[in-house]
Amino acid sequence: MDKILLKKAFPQWVKKLQAYRLIAPTKDGNIWIYEAVTTPEDIDLEFLTTALSPKKIIFPQREVYFEFEKGDNDNPEIKETLPEDDPTIVFGVRPCDAKAVTLTDMVFGGDFEDVYYWKRRNQTYLVGLACNTPPNPNCFCLSVDGSPHSKDGLDILLTDLGDKYYVKSFTKNGDKLLNLAKNLFKQPSAANKKELQKIQTESEKKIIRQINNLKKVPPKLKDMWDSPFWDEEAMSCLRCGICTYMCPTCHCFDINDEVHSSAPLKGQRIRTWDTCQFPDFTMHSSGHNPRPDKASRLRQRIMHKFKYFVEKHKNYQCTGCGRCVTKCPVSIDIIEVLEKVRDYGS
Protein backbone atom coordinates (compact mmCIF):
# COMPACT_ATOMS: atom_id res chain seq x y z
CA MET A 1 0.00 0.00 0.00
CA ASP A 2 1.48 3.37 -1.06
CA LYS A 3 0.36 6.59 0.65
CA ILE A 4 1.40 10.18 1.24
CA LEU A 5 1.42 11.73 4.71
CA LEU A 6 1.93 15.46 5.07
CA LYS A 7 4.43 16.29 7.79
CA LYS A 8 1.97 18.63 9.43
CA ALA A 9 -0.38 15.64 9.86
CA PHE A 10 2.38 13.52 11.34
CA PRO A 11 1.65 14.35 15.01
CA GLN A 12 -1.96 13.26 14.54
CA TRP A 13 -0.85 9.86 13.27
CA VAL A 14 1.61 9.50 16.14
CA LYS A 15 -1.21 10.20 18.59
CA LYS A 16 -3.12 7.29 17.08
CA LEU A 17 -0.06 5.06 17.24
CA GLN A 18 0.12 5.73 20.95
CA ALA A 19 -2.57 3.12 21.37
CA TYR A 20 0.53 0.91 21.41
CA ARG A 21 3.76 1.21 23.33
CA LEU A 22 5.60 3.56 21.01
CA ILE A 23 9.37 3.53 20.81
CA ALA A 24 11.26 5.98 18.64
CA PRO A 25 14.63 7.69 18.28
CA THR A 26 15.10 10.48 20.80
CA LYS A 27 18.08 12.66 21.40
CA ASP A 28 19.91 12.12 24.66
CA GLY A 29 22.82 14.53 24.93
CA ASN A 30 25.02 13.84 21.93
CA ILE A 31 23.54 10.49 21.00
CA TRP A 32 20.27 9.10 19.78
CA ILE A 33 18.59 6.19 21.50
CA TYR A 34 15.38 4.24 21.01
CA GLU A 35 13.09 5.03 23.92
CA ALA A 36 9.41 5.02 24.75
CA VAL A 37 7.90 8.36 23.72
CA THR A 38 4.82 10.07 25.11
CA THR A 39 4.39 12.97 22.69
CA PRO A 40 5.14 13.39 18.97
CA GLU A 41 7.67 16.10 19.90
CA ASP A 42 9.86 13.47 21.63
CA ILE A 43 10.52 11.86 18.27
CA ASP A 44 13.57 13.11 16.41
CA LEU A 45 13.46 11.86 12.84
CA GLU A 46 16.58 13.83 11.88
CA PHE A 47 18.55 11.26 13.87
CA LEU A 48 21.95 9.91 13.00
CA THR A 49 22.77 6.24 13.73
CA THR A 50 21.43 5.36 17.18
CA ALA A 51 23.84 4.06 19.82
CA LEU A 52 22.08 0.68 19.88
CA SER A 53 19.80 -0.77 17.25
CA PRO A 54 16.20 -1.73 18.05
CA LYS A 55 17.49 -5.28 18.60
CA LYS A 56 17.40 -4.46 22.30
CA ILE A 57 13.59 -4.21 22.19
CA ILE A 58 13.13 -7.76 20.93
CA PHE A 59 16.27 -9.28 22.46
CA PRO A 60 16.91 -7.17 25.56
CA GLN A 61 20.32 -7.07 27.14
CA ARG A 62 18.88 -8.72 30.24
CA GLU A 63 16.02 -11.20 30.12
CA VAL A 64 14.70 -13.08 33.14
CA TYR A 65 13.98 -16.70 32.18
CA PHE A 66 12.38 -17.65 35.47
CA GLU A 67 12.29 -17.02 39.17
CA PHE A 68 13.09 -19.75 41.63
CA GLU A 69 12.66 -20.27 45.30
CA LYS A 70 13.44 -23.18 47.54
CA GLY A 71 12.14 -23.60 51.05
CA ASP A 72 14.03 -25.73 53.56
CA ASN A 73 11.99 -28.86 52.98
CA ASP A 74 9.90 -28.28 49.90
CA ASN A 75 10.84 -28.90 46.32
CA PRO A 76 12.11 -25.79 44.56
CA GLU A 77 9.52 -23.73 42.73
CA ILE A 78 10.24 -22.43 39.25
CA LYS A 79 8.10 -19.61 37.90
CA GLU A 80 8.45 -18.90 34.18
CA THR A 81 8.65 -15.16 33.47
CA LEU A 82 7.61 -14.67 29.86
CA PRO A 83 7.51 -11.10 28.50
CA GLU A 84 4.15 -9.44 29.07
CA ASP A 85 1.59 -8.71 26.39
CA ASP A 86 2.64 -5.24 25.31
CA PRO A 87 2.17 -4.59 21.57
CA THR A 88 4.95 -2.25 20.56
CA ILE A 89 5.66 -0.04 17.59
CA VAL A 90 9.28 0.78 16.93
CA PHE A 91 9.16 3.93 14.88
CA GLY A 92 12.00 5.28 12.77
CA VAL A 93 13.89 2.04 12.20
CA ARG A 94 16.74 2.25 9.71
CA PRO A 95 16.54 -0.35 6.94
CA CYS A 96 19.84 -1.94 8.03
CA ASP A 97 18.55 -2.41 11.57
CA ALA A 98 15.25 -3.83 10.31
CA LYS A 99 17.09 -6.30 8.13
CA ALA A 100 19.16 -7.26 11.18
CA VAL A 101 15.94 -8.34 12.88
CA THR A 102 15.27 -10.77 10.03
CA LEU A 103 18.71 -12.25 10.77
CA THR A 104 18.16 -12.66 14.51
CA ASP A 105 14.81 -14.24 13.55
CA MET A 106 16.81 -16.99 11.84
CA VAL A 107 18.88 -17.61 14.96
CA PHE A 108 16.03 -17.60 17.48
CA GLY A 109 13.75 -19.56 15.19
CA GLY A 110 14.59 -22.90 13.62
CA ASP A 111 14.28 -26.22 15.36
CA PHE A 112 14.22 -24.80 18.90
CA GLU A 113 12.10 -21.67 19.01
CA ASP A 114 13.18 -19.20 21.66
CA VAL A 115 9.89 -18.33 23.36
CA TYR A 116 11.18 -15.11 24.98
CA TYR A 117 12.39 -13.73 21.68
CA TRP A 118 9.24 -14.66 19.78
CA LYS A 119 6.88 -13.36 22.45
CA ARG A 120 8.44 -9.92 21.94
CA ARG A 121 8.99 -10.26 18.22
CA ASN A 122 5.40 -11.25 17.45
CA GLN A 123 4.06 -8.15 19.12
CA THR A 124 6.54 -5.70 17.62
CA TYR A 125 5.77 -3.60 14.55
CA LEU A 126 8.67 -2.04 12.71
CA VAL A 127 8.10 1.31 11.02
CA GLY A 128 11.15 2.32 9.04
CA LEU A 129 12.67 5.54 7.85
CA ALA A 130 14.70 5.45 4.62
CA CYS A 131 18.16 7.00 4.77
CA ASN A 132 18.14 9.85 2.26
CA THR A 133 21.64 10.63 3.46
CA PRO A 134 23.77 8.07 5.32
CA PRO A 135 23.20 8.46 9.07
CA ASN A 136 26.76 7.28 9.71
CA PRO A 137 29.83 8.04 7.59
CA ASN A 138 30.71 4.33 7.85
CA CYS A 139 27.42 3.05 6.43
CA PHE A 140 28.04 0.28 3.90
CA CYS A 141 24.67 -1.43 3.51
CA LEU A 142 24.97 -1.60 -0.29
CA SER A 143 27.92 -3.98 0.03
CA VAL A 144 26.04 -6.51 2.17
CA ASP A 145 22.94 -6.94 -0.01
CA GLY A 146 21.11 -4.06 1.67
CA SER A 147 20.07 -0.59 0.64
CA PRO A 148 19.13 2.70 2.31
CA HIS A 149 15.51 2.06 1.34
CA SER A 150 15.32 -1.71 1.76
CA LYS A 151 12.03 -3.08 3.09
CA ASP A 152 13.43 -6.27 4.69
CA GLY A 153 11.90 -6.75 8.10
CA LEU A 154 9.77 -3.62 7.94
CA ASP A 155 6.00 -3.30 8.15
CA ILE A 156 6.10 0.27 6.87
CA LEU A 157 8.80 2.42 5.29
CA LEU A 158 8.67 6.22 5.37
CA THR A 159 10.72 8.29 2.94
CA ASP A 160 11.17 11.99 3.64
CA LEU A 161 10.03 14.04 0.63
CA GLY A 162 10.54 17.46 2.22
CA ASP A 163 7.12 18.57 3.47
CA LYS A 164 5.69 15.06 3.33
CA TYR A 165 6.49 11.39 3.77
CA TYR A 166 6.09 8.77 1.11
CA VAL A 167 4.61 5.88 3.10
CA LYS A 168 4.83 2.29 1.92
CA SER A 169 3.18 -0.52 3.83
CA PHE A 170 4.41 -4.03 3.13
CA THR A 171 2.41 -6.14 5.57
CA LYS A 172 -1.06 -6.53 7.03
CA ASN A 173 0.28 -5.12 10.28
CA GLY A 174 1.54 -2.10 8.37
CA ASP A 175 -1.86 -1.58 6.77
CA LYS A 176 -3.42 -1.80 10.22
CA LEU A 177 -1.25 1.05 11.50
CA LEU A 178 -2.16 3.23 8.52
CA ASN A 179 -5.84 2.45 8.98
CA LEU A 180 -5.68 3.88 12.51
CA ALA A 181 -5.78 7.32 10.86
CA LYS A 182 -7.12 6.56 7.41
CA ASN A 183 -8.15 10.13 6.60
CA LEU A 184 -4.62 11.48 7.09
CA PHE A 185 -3.17 9.48 4.23
CA LYS A 186 -3.56 10.52 0.60
CA GLN A 187 -2.94 8.66 -2.60
CA PRO A 188 0.50 9.38 -4.06
CA SER A 189 0.60 11.26 -7.34
CA ALA A 190 2.78 10.31 -10.29
CA ALA A 191 5.02 13.22 -9.32
CA ASN A 192 5.38 11.83 -5.77
CA LYS A 193 6.39 8.45 -7.15
CA LYS A 194 8.92 10.04 -9.45
CA GLU A 195 10.37 12.05 -6.60
CA LEU A 196 10.62 8.92 -4.46
CA GLN A 197 12.53 7.18 -7.20
CA LYS A 198 14.90 10.11 -7.54
CA ILE A 199 15.59 10.32 -3.82
CA GLN A 200 16.21 6.58 -3.62
CA THR A 201 18.70 6.67 -6.47
CA GLU A 202 20.49 9.66 -4.97
CA SER A 203 20.57 8.13 -1.51
CA GLU A 204 22.50 5.16 -2.84
CA LYS A 205 25.05 7.43 -4.49
CA LYS A 206 25.71 9.17 -1.18
CA ILE A 207 27.03 6.01 0.45
CA ILE A 208 30.79 6.39 0.29
CA ARG A 209 32.02 3.22 1.93
CA GLN A 210 31.73 0.10 -0.17
CA ILE A 211 33.34 -3.31 -0.39
CA ASN A 212 33.50 -4.46 -3.97
CA ASN A 213 33.14 -8.16 -4.61
CA LEU A 214 32.31 -9.16 -1.03
CA LYS A 215 31.11 -12.45 -2.47
CA LYS A 216 34.75 -13.44 -2.86
CA VAL A 217 35.19 -13.31 0.91
CA PRO A 218 33.32 -16.47 2.10
CA PRO A 219 35.25 -18.87 -0.17
CA LYS A 220 38.49 -17.05 0.62
CA LEU A 221 37.97 -17.50 4.35
CA LYS A 222 37.94 -21.25 3.85
CA ASP A 223 41.69 -21.32 3.40
CA MET A 224 42.60 -18.66 5.95
CA TRP A 225 42.11 -20.59 9.17
CA ASP A 226 45.79 -20.83 10.05
CA SER A 227 46.83 -17.56 8.44
CA PRO A 228 49.03 -15.08 10.36
CA PHE A 229 46.57 -12.51 9.00
CA TRP A 230 44.41 -12.80 12.12
CA ASP A 231 47.31 -12.01 14.45
CA GLU A 232 48.14 -8.90 12.46
CA GLU A 233 44.58 -7.64 12.28
CA ALA A 234 43.80 -8.36 15.95
CA MET A 235 47.05 -6.89 17.26
CA SER A 236 45.50 -3.65 18.51
CA CYS A 237 42.24 -5.21 19.83
CA LEU A 238 41.49 -4.28 23.45
CA ARG A 239 38.98 -7.12 23.92
CA CYS A 240 36.35 -4.56 24.90
CA GLY A 241 33.62 -6.25 22.85
CA ILE A 242 31.96 -3.00 21.77
CA CYS A 243 31.92 -4.19 18.13
CA THR A 244 29.54 -6.96 19.13
CA TYR A 245 27.52 -5.13 21.78
CA MET A 246 26.69 -2.38 19.27
CA CYS A 247 26.02 -4.86 16.47
CA PRO A 248 22.38 -5.23 15.41
CA THR A 249 22.95 -8.85 14.34
CA CYS A 250 25.14 -10.28 17.12
CA HIS A 251 23.13 -12.63 19.30
CA CYS A 252 25.55 -14.40 21.65
CA PHE A 253 24.43 -14.58 25.24
CA ASP A 254 25.24 -15.90 28.66
CA ILE A 255 22.92 -17.56 31.17
CA ASN A 256 23.47 -17.12 34.90
CA ASP A 257 21.68 -17.37 38.21
CA GLU A 258 21.33 -14.22 40.26
CA VAL A 259 20.81 -14.59 43.98
CA HIS A 260 21.26 -12.28 46.89
CA SER A 261 23.86 -13.44 49.39
CA SER A 262 21.31 -13.13 52.20
CA ALA A 263 18.86 -15.45 50.39
CA PRO A 264 20.87 -17.90 48.27
CA LEU A 265 17.86 -20.12 47.57
CA LYS A 266 15.76 -17.41 45.98
CA GLY A 267 16.65 -15.74 42.75
CA GLN A 268 16.38 -15.45 39.00
CA ARG A 269 17.91 -17.19 36.05
CA ILE A 270 18.83 -14.53 33.54
CA ARG A 271 20.10 -14.21 30.04
CA THR A 272 22.49 -11.37 29.27
CA TRP A 273 24.27 -10.34 26.11
CA ASP A 274 27.74 -11.80 25.82
CA THR A 275 30.47 -11.56 23.23
CA CYS A 276 32.85 -13.88 21.43
CA GLN A 277 35.46 -11.16 21.94
CA PHE A 278 35.79 -11.83 25.66
CA PRO A 279 38.60 -14.26 26.57
CA ASP A 280 36.47 -16.36 28.93
CA PHE A 281 33.60 -16.75 26.48
CA THR A 282 34.74 -20.21 25.38
CA MET A 283 36.92 -21.15 28.34
CA HIS A 284 36.26 -24.63 29.74
CA SER A 285 36.06 -25.05 33.49
CA SER A 286 39.37 -26.92 33.24
CA GLY A 287 41.02 -23.71 32.03
CA HIS A 288 41.43 -25.00 28.49
CA ASN A 289 40.36 -22.40 25.94
CA PRO A 290 39.69 -23.27 22.30
CA ARG A 291 39.92 -19.56 21.38
CA PRO A 292 42.77 -18.48 23.61
CA ASP A 293 43.91 -15.28 21.88
CA LYS A 294 42.68 -12.13 20.18
CA ALA A 295 43.50 -13.54 16.76
CA SER A 296 41.26 -16.58 17.17
CA ARG A 297 38.45 -14.39 18.47
CA LEU A 298 38.61 -11.88 15.61
CA ARG A 299 38.70 -14.85 13.25
CA GLN A 300 35.55 -16.18 14.92
CA ARG A 301 33.78 -12.83 14.52
CA ILE A 302 34.62 -12.56 10.83
CA MET A 303 34.10 -16.26 10.06
CA HIS A 304 30.74 -16.28 11.84
CA LYS A 305 29.43 -13.25 9.99
CA PHE A 306 30.88 -13.93 6.55
CA LYS A 307 31.23 -17.70 6.31
CA TYR A 308 29.27 -19.82 8.80
CA PHE A 309 26.12 -17.68 8.71
CA VAL A 310 26.29 -17.48 4.91
CA GLU A 311 26.54 -21.27 4.68
CA LYS A 312 23.76 -21.83 7.20
CA HIS A 313 21.33 -18.99 6.48
CA LYS A 314 22.27 -17.72 2.99
CA ASN A 315 22.86 -14.19 4.31
CA TYR A 316 25.80 -12.19 5.57
CA GLN A 317 25.38 -11.70 9.30
CA CYS A 318 26.07 -8.02 8.83
CA THR A 319 23.82 -5.28 7.53
CA GLY A 320 26.40 -2.54 7.05
CA CYS A 321 25.22 -0.19 9.81
CA GLY A 322 28.81 0.86 10.46
CA ARG A 323 28.49 0.98 14.26
CA CYS A 324 31.43 -1.38 14.90
CA VAL A 325 33.65 0.72 12.62
CA THR A 326 32.69 4.00 14.25
CA LYS A 327 32.81 2.77 17.83
CA CYS A 328 35.95 0.64 17.87
CA PRO A 329 38.40 2.45 20.17
CA VAL A 330 41.41 1.19 18.20
CA SER A 331 39.96 1.66 14.72
CA ILE A 332 39.62 -1.97 13.71
CA ASP A 333 37.57 -1.43 10.56
CA ILE A 334 35.56 -4.42 9.38
CA ILE A 335 35.39 -2.97 5.88
CA GLU A 336 39.18 -2.86 5.65
CA VAL A 337 39.48 -6.32 7.20
CA LEU A 338 37.08 -7.73 4.61
CA GLU A 339 38.88 -6.00 1.75
CA LYS A 340 42.15 -7.50 2.94
CA VAL A 341 40.54 -10.94 3.15
CA ARG A 342 39.17 -10.52 -0.36
CA ASP A 343 42.61 -9.62 -1.70
CA TYR A 344 44.56 -12.03 0.51
CA GLY A 345 47.21 -13.99 -1.37
CA SER A 346 46.53 -12.30 -4.71
Add this chain to the structure above:
Amino acid sequence: MDHNSNSYIPKLAKIIEIKEEVGGARAVKTFRTQFIEDNGFIHKPGQCAMLSVLGKGEAMISISSSPLEKDYLQFSILKMGRVTSALHETQEGDVIGIRGPYGNSFPMEKWKGKNLIFIGGGIGLAPLWSVLSTALGKKQEFGNLALFYGARTSQDVVFKQELEELKNKMTVHLSIDVEEPDWKEYVGFVPLNILDKKPSPKNVITITCGPPIMIKFVIQNLQALGFKDEQIYTTVENKMKCGIGKCGRCNIGLHYVCKDGPVYSWAELKNLPQEY
Protein backbone atom coordinates in the same frame (compact mmCIF):
# COMPACT_ATOMS: atom_id res chain seq x y z
CA MET B 1 10.36 -33.12 21.77
CA ASP B 2 7.85 -30.32 21.87
CA HIS B 3 9.77 -27.51 20.22
CA ASN B 4 7.15 -24.92 21.03
CA SER B 5 7.69 -25.32 24.73
CA ASN B 6 10.15 -23.22 26.67
CA SER B 7 13.50 -24.94 26.21
CA TYR B 8 15.15 -22.97 29.02
CA ILE B 9 12.96 -24.20 31.89
CA PRO B 10 14.50 -27.18 33.68
CA LYS B 11 12.36 -30.06 34.92
CA LEU B 12 12.78 -30.94 38.58
CA ALA B 13 14.42 -34.25 39.40
CA LYS B 14 15.26 -35.92 42.70
CA ILE B 15 18.70 -37.34 43.34
CA ILE B 16 17.92 -40.90 44.42
CA GLU B 17 21.46 -42.21 44.78
CA ILE B 18 24.95 -40.74 45.02
CA LYS B 19 28.04 -42.90 44.72
CA GLU B 20 31.54 -41.65 45.30
CA GLU B 21 33.69 -42.99 42.48
CA VAL B 22 36.92 -41.11 43.15
CA GLY B 23 37.90 -38.98 46.12
CA GLY B 24 40.51 -36.31 46.53
CA ALA B 25 41.49 -33.55 44.14
CA ARG B 26 39.96 -35.21 41.05
CA ALA B 27 36.74 -36.23 42.78
CA VAL B 28 34.08 -38.02 40.72
CA LYS B 29 30.59 -38.86 41.92
CA THR B 30 27.83 -40.74 40.15
CA PHE B 31 24.30 -39.41 40.56
CA ARG B 32 21.09 -41.24 39.80
CA THR B 33 18.07 -38.99 39.33
CA GLN B 34 14.34 -39.40 38.85
CA PHE B 35 12.03 -36.72 37.49
CA ILE B 36 9.46 -35.56 40.01
CA GLU B 37 6.85 -35.44 37.25
CA ASP B 38 6.96 -37.64 34.17
CA ASN B 39 7.81 -35.47 31.18
CA GLY B 40 8.59 -37.86 28.35
CA PHE B 41 12.35 -37.34 28.55
CA ILE B 42 13.85 -40.00 26.27
CA HIS B 43 17.53 -39.87 25.37
CA LYS B 44 19.77 -41.71 22.96
CA PRO B 45 23.27 -42.96 23.81
CA GLY B 46 25.74 -40.08 23.52
CA GLN B 47 23.27 -37.31 24.31
CA CYS B 48 23.74 -34.80 27.11
CA ALA B 49 21.55 -32.93 29.54
CA MET B 50 21.82 -29.51 31.12
CA LEU B 51 21.87 -29.92 34.90
CA SER B 52 20.82 -27.05 37.17
CA VAL B 53 21.68 -26.33 40.72
CA LEU B 54 19.34 -23.40 41.32
CA GLY B 55 21.30 -20.39 42.50
CA LYS B 56 24.55 -21.73 41.04
CA GLY B 57 23.75 -22.23 37.37
CA GLU B 58 23.87 -24.94 34.77
CA ALA B 59 26.40 -27.37 33.33
CA MET B 60 26.13 -29.69 30.34
CA ILE B 61 26.78 -33.28 31.39
CA SER B 62 26.69 -36.47 29.35
CA ILE B 63 24.06 -39.01 30.33
CA SER B 64 25.89 -42.15 31.39
CA SER B 65 22.90 -44.47 31.75
CA SER B 66 21.44 -46.39 28.85
CA PRO B 67 18.03 -45.43 27.47
CA LEU B 68 17.15 -49.08 28.19
CA GLU B 69 17.28 -48.13 31.87
CA LYS B 70 13.84 -46.64 32.50
CA ASP B 71 14.02 -46.07 36.25
CA TYR B 72 16.61 -43.30 36.43
CA LEU B 73 19.00 -41.02 34.57
CA GLN B 74 22.63 -41.35 35.60
CA PHE B 75 25.41 -38.78 35.46
CA SER B 76 29.02 -39.27 36.50
CA ILE B 77 30.54 -35.92 37.27
CA LEU B 78 34.07 -34.71 37.80
CA LYS B 79 34.23 -31.87 40.32
CA MET B 80 35.63 -29.07 38.22
CA GLY B 81 33.75 -25.75 38.14
CA ARG B 82 31.05 -23.86 40.01
CA VAL B 83 28.10 -26.06 39.12
CA THR B 84 29.86 -29.43 39.32
CA SER B 85 31.24 -28.44 42.74
CA ALA B 86 27.70 -27.56 43.86
CA LEU B 87 26.48 -30.93 42.54
CA HIS B 88 29.16 -32.66 44.59
CA GLU B 89 27.75 -30.99 47.70
CA THR B 90 24.21 -32.30 47.15
CA GLN B 91 22.73 -35.12 49.22
CA GLU B 92 20.45 -37.98 48.27
CA GLY B 93 16.92 -36.62 48.25
CA ASP B 94 17.96 -33.19 47.00
CA VAL B 95 16.22 -31.81 43.93
CA ILE B 96 18.06 -30.49 40.88
CA GLY B 97 16.89 -29.28 37.47
CA ILE B 98 17.38 -31.13 34.21
CA ARG B 99 16.68 -30.00 30.65
CA GLY B 100 17.37 -31.80 27.42
CA PRO B 101 18.29 -34.24 26.06
CA TYR B 102 20.62 -32.35 23.76
CA GLY B 103 22.84 -33.17 20.83
CA ASN B 104 23.12 -36.01 18.38
CA SER B 105 23.88 -39.59 19.40
CA PHE B 106 25.98 -42.55 18.46
CA PRO B 107 24.61 -44.00 15.20
CA MET B 108 24.13 -47.47 16.69
CA GLU B 109 21.60 -48.42 14.00
CA LYS B 110 24.45 -48.30 11.49
CA TRP B 111 26.63 -50.54 13.66
CA LYS B 112 24.43 -53.64 13.66
CA GLY B 113 26.47 -56.81 13.12
CA LYS B 114 29.77 -55.07 13.84
CA ASN B 115 32.29 -55.66 16.61
CA LEU B 116 32.51 -52.68 18.95
CA ILE B 117 35.63 -51.52 20.77
CA PHE B 118 35.12 -48.86 23.45
CA ILE B 119 38.16 -46.82 24.41
CA GLY B 120 37.92 -44.56 27.44
CA GLY B 121 40.17 -42.49 29.64
CA GLY B 122 39.37 -40.97 33.03
CA ILE B 123 35.90 -39.49 33.27
CA GLY B 124 35.50 -40.27 29.56
CA LEU B 125 34.05 -43.60 30.62
CA ALA B 126 30.84 -41.76 31.56
CA PRO B 127 29.67 -40.89 28.03
CA LEU B 128 30.92 -44.30 26.84
CA TRP B 129 28.89 -46.06 29.50
CA SER B 130 25.58 -45.10 27.92
CA VAL B 131 26.46 -46.58 24.54
CA LEU B 132 28.35 -49.52 26.05
CA SER B 133 25.49 -50.59 28.29
CA THR B 134 23.01 -50.14 25.42
CA ALA B 135 25.17 -52.43 23.26
CA LEU B 136 25.30 -54.95 26.12
CA GLY B 137 21.53 -54.79 26.47
CA LYS B 138 21.13 -55.56 22.77
CA LYS B 139 24.08 -57.94 22.55
CA GLN B 140 22.51 -60.09 19.84
CA GLU B 141 22.56 -57.10 17.46
CA PHE B 142 26.33 -56.67 17.63
CA GLY B 143 29.45 -58.84 17.28
CA ASN B 144 32.19 -58.94 19.91
CA LEU B 145 32.40 -56.16 22.45
CA ALA B 146 35.62 -54.98 24.08
CA LEU B 147 36.66 -52.11 26.35
CA PHE B 148 39.98 -50.36 26.81
CA TYR B 149 39.90 -48.12 29.87
CA GLY B 150 42.66 -46.23 31.58
CA ALA B 151 43.06 -43.77 34.41
CA ARG B 152 45.98 -41.86 35.89
CA THR B 153 46.15 -44.03 38.99
CA SER B 154 44.11 -46.95 40.35
CA GLN B 155 42.40 -44.40 42.60
CA ASP B 156 41.14 -42.53 39.54
CA VAL B 157 39.39 -45.55 38.01
CA VAL B 158 35.65 -44.86 37.89
CA PHE B 159 32.91 -47.56 37.91
CA LYS B 160 35.31 -49.97 39.72
CA GLN B 161 32.63 -52.48 40.67
CA GLU B 162 30.87 -52.25 37.32
CA LEU B 163 34.16 -52.88 35.52
CA GLU B 164 34.74 -56.05 37.56
CA GLU B 165 31.28 -57.32 36.64
CA LEU B 166 31.83 -56.29 33.02
CA LYS B 167 34.77 -58.69 32.75
CA ASN B 168 32.27 -61.56 32.73
CA LYS B 169 30.44 -60.08 29.76
CA MET B 170 33.11 -58.68 27.47
CA THR B 171 36.87 -58.28 27.05
CA VAL B 172 38.16 -55.53 29.34
CA HIS B 173 41.68 -54.08 29.07
CA LEU B 174 42.42 -51.79 32.01
CA SER B 175 45.45 -49.57 32.41
CA ILE B 176 46.94 -46.93 34.70
CA ASP B 177 49.54 -44.38 33.69
CA VAL B 178 52.30 -45.24 36.18
CA GLU B 179 53.20 -48.39 38.05
CA GLU B 180 51.61 -49.25 41.41
CA PRO B 181 52.53 -52.22 43.66
CA ASP B 182 49.24 -54.14 43.46
CA TRP B 183 48.30 -53.35 39.85
CA LYS B 184 48.22 -56.54 37.78
CA GLU B 185 47.08 -55.10 34.46
CA TYR B 186 48.69 -52.88 31.83
CA VAL B 187 50.79 -49.89 32.89
CA GLY B 188 51.00 -47.05 30.38
CA PHE B 189 48.77 -44.64 28.51
CA VAL B 190 45.61 -45.93 26.85
CA PRO B 191 46.91 -45.40 23.28
CA LEU B 192 49.91 -47.60 24.10
CA ASN B 193 47.69 -50.33 25.53
CA ILE B 194 45.91 -50.39 22.16
CA LEU B 195 49.21 -50.83 20.31
CA ASP B 196 50.10 -53.54 22.82
CA LYS B 197 46.86 -55.52 22.29
CA LYS B 198 46.68 -54.84 18.51
CA PRO B 199 42.94 -55.22 17.89
CA SER B 200 42.07 -56.13 14.30
CA PRO B 201 40.18 -53.45 12.36
CA LYS B 202 38.07 -56.05 10.57
CA ASN B 203 34.35 -55.26 10.84
CA VAL B 204 35.00 -53.04 13.87
CA ILE B 205 33.69 -49.71 15.05
CA THR B 206 35.70 -47.95 17.77
CA ILE B 207 34.23 -45.38 20.13
CA THR B 208 36.65 -43.27 22.13
CA CYS B 209 36.00 -40.71 24.87
CA GLY B 210 38.52 -39.10 27.15
CA PRO B 211 40.94 -36.21 27.46
CA PRO B 212 41.71 -34.53 24.09
CA ILE B 213 45.36 -35.57 24.25
CA MET B 214 44.38 -39.22 24.74
CA ILE B 215 41.87 -39.07 21.89
CA LYS B 216 44.53 -37.62 19.60
CA PHE B 217 46.97 -40.48 20.18
CA VAL B 218 44.25 -43.15 20.27
CA ILE B 219 43.24 -42.06 16.77
CA GLN B 220 46.85 -42.01 15.56
CA ASN B 221 47.45 -45.51 16.90
CA LEU B 222 44.18 -46.88 15.54
CA GLN B 223 45.15 -45.52 12.13
CA ALA B 224 48.54 -47.21 12.48
CA LEU B 225 46.71 -50.50 13.09
CA GLY B 226 44.75 -50.01 9.86
CA PHE B 227 41.50 -48.52 11.17
CA LYS B 228 39.77 -46.22 8.68
CA ASP B 229 38.48 -42.74 9.68
CA GLU B 230 34.88 -43.98 9.28
CA GLN B 231 35.52 -46.70 11.89
CA ILE B 232 36.51 -44.21 14.59
CA TYR B 233 33.90 -42.31 16.63
CA THR B 234 34.50 -39.84 19.38
CA THR B 235 32.80 -37.07 21.34
CA VAL B 236 33.76 -33.42 21.61
CA GLU B 237 33.06 -31.02 24.40
CA ASN B 238 33.05 -27.25 24.51
CA LYS B 239 31.76 -24.62 26.90
CA MET B 240 27.97 -24.49 26.58
CA LYS B 241 25.19 -22.32 27.94
CA CYS B 242 21.96 -22.69 25.97
CA GLY B 243 22.24 -26.23 24.61
CA ILE B 244 20.11 -25.36 21.59
CA GLY B 245 22.49 -23.66 19.17
CA LYS B 246 21.76 -20.03 19.98
CA CYS B 247 24.13 -18.64 22.61
CA GLY B 248 27.05 -18.89 20.20
CA ARG B 249 29.93 -20.28 22.22
CA CYS B 250 30.34 -24.00 21.56
CA ASN B 251 30.79 -23.81 17.81
CA ILE B 252 33.53 -25.55 15.87
CA GLY B 253 33.32 -23.79 12.55
CA LEU B 254 29.64 -23.78 11.67
CA HIS B 255 28.84 -26.78 13.89
CA TYR B 256 27.30 -26.15 17.27
CA VAL B 257 28.59 -28.98 19.44
CA CYS B 258 25.46 -28.80 21.65
CA LYS B 259 23.17 -29.45 18.71
CA ASP B 260 25.21 -30.93 15.83
CA GLY B 261 27.60 -32.84 18.17
CA PRO B 262 28.87 -34.11 20.52
CA VAL B 263 29.30 -37.35 18.54
CA TYR B 264 31.51 -37.26 15.44
CA SER B 265 33.24 -39.84 13.33
CA TRP B 266 36.87 -39.01 12.72
CA ALA B 267 35.96 -38.76 9.03
CA GLU B 268 33.74 -35.80 9.96
CA LEU B 269 35.84 -34.28 12.71
CA LYS B 270 39.13 -34.22 10.83
CA ASN B 271 37.59 -31.75 8.36
CA LEU B 272 36.51 -29.33 11.09
CA PRO B 273 38.86 -26.67 12.44
CA GLN B 274 40.65 -27.54 15.70
CA GLU B 275 38.52 -25.33 17.86
CA TYR B 276 37.76 -27.61 20.82
